[in-house]
Amino acid sequence: MNVTEYIASGILESYVMGAVSDQERREVECLSSIYPDIRLELDQLSEVLENYALSHSVEPPESVKAKLMDQLDFDKPVQETIVRPMPVDMSTTNSSPTFRVTWIVAASMGLLLFLFSFYLLSQLRTTQKRLTSTQTDNSKMLAEVRQLRDQKTLADQALAVVRQPGTRTLELKGNDKAPQGTMLVFWNSQTHQVAVQVGSLPPLPADKQYQLWSMVGGKPVDAGVFETSSAAVQRMNRNVARAEAFAVTVEKRGGSPTPTLSTLLALAPINA
Template sequence: MNKIEAYISSGVIEAFVLGQLSDAETKELLQYAEEHQEVRSAIDEAEETLFALGQKGSIAPPAQSKNALFEELVLQMESSASEEVKKDISESKIKKEAKSFSIYPFLSAAASIVAVIGIALSAYYYNQWQATENRLSNIIAQNQSMAQQYNVVKNQMDQYAENIEILRQPGIETVPMNGLDIAPEAQAFVHWNKKTNEVFLNAKKMPSNDMDNQYQLWAIVDGAPVDMGVFDVAGDMTQLLKMKTTSKASAFAVTLEPRGGSENPTMEKMYVIGQI
């Protein structure tokens, strides 16, 4: 891996797209982008990935912050309360001018009105605060979900990049293994490096196994099956599985065996096979 590939794989591209770089790091990245098309392409891919995640399910947070929203609610309620108080005071003045009763009953009534308004405003503010808290909690949860989705996609991209590095090694030969009658839709691929004897398995299209059994890879060497290791198929099978090494083989096959594997393959439970 050269210097530029290492720089791209370091995570600085994703940090730039998320706005997490310092000014100096941003300046350095932009300089690299001008000088190297690979860096520019990596930035574009990261931006497209983040945009796709946002389009898929994320809800953008509101333009106003929590404090700004609460301030607006307070101003609206104060304005509304002020109008109601003015109306009550105006009505009291009219009644005072129309009648010659004592002023004290009106003062008592006004005090009661102010008390009721105060209680109503307190309840309203509390309910609005709770609603705002709930909205903010939802926004935070949605953003956390988006971040988790981004991390999943990033991890998959990193794994794909690692797989590509394996497949680009000199001496790699790919052996497709197709499904037999027990599982016609099953398929797997063996990537065998004849220079290093390393064997990698892509089992993404194999059906999931249960807890009591495991798949076992076999290499056919001089007409006899040789154990190449056991494996499970569950969840995301993006990663290439590194199996045991072999210096020669005429075919590869996969059988379903009791957990831990068997000394000899169970022929009636052979799922896929591929000739070299």
């Protein structure tokens, strides 16, 4: 059972008002004995409405008490009387019309204030839900803006490598393991910075990642890992001081200190 949705349905407010069926009443009482959150919400709701009704209660006019005291004579001796049933004529009753009207108005005002308090409570709940939803949307939007800002920063850094004087562009093409695979490697021998741009490479499982290697004296040197989900230029987090060729392998996510030669996808020498 979703307790949050049940509390937000408004059944508890109707229960406190006495505006529920016998089945609904039994259901609320049963669930409140099982779920502490429903019991707590019911107690808080009853307390709020009780305090609101007390704070807006209407005192009867002072004249009512005086009229009642005038009609009750406590000094007369108590005499035994014979009580016989007789029809009551409302026009001759001891209660005056002003007394009856006053109490009717007071009761009506009390009921209206009671119902209005439920309306205000319902509006408060709706406003709180909308505020929570707005805050969630704003948090998501802020996270997306930050992500886009970070991506732009990385893209600007990668493009700066490409635009530097002395940057060389090397095209790597896939072997028989990736015949349609293509990518570009940008390397600046003066600043030692490297960037890549993926054209087309086969998708990998979540626990695998492509890794770039620079070949120096016939030995592979780690040049960093990169993603294939973006066609933008990606700056590598490794500097390459010397390189005779570049190669790409498939490694476990995060990279490997040595290449897995069985997963070699591309190898291209650097022309002098």
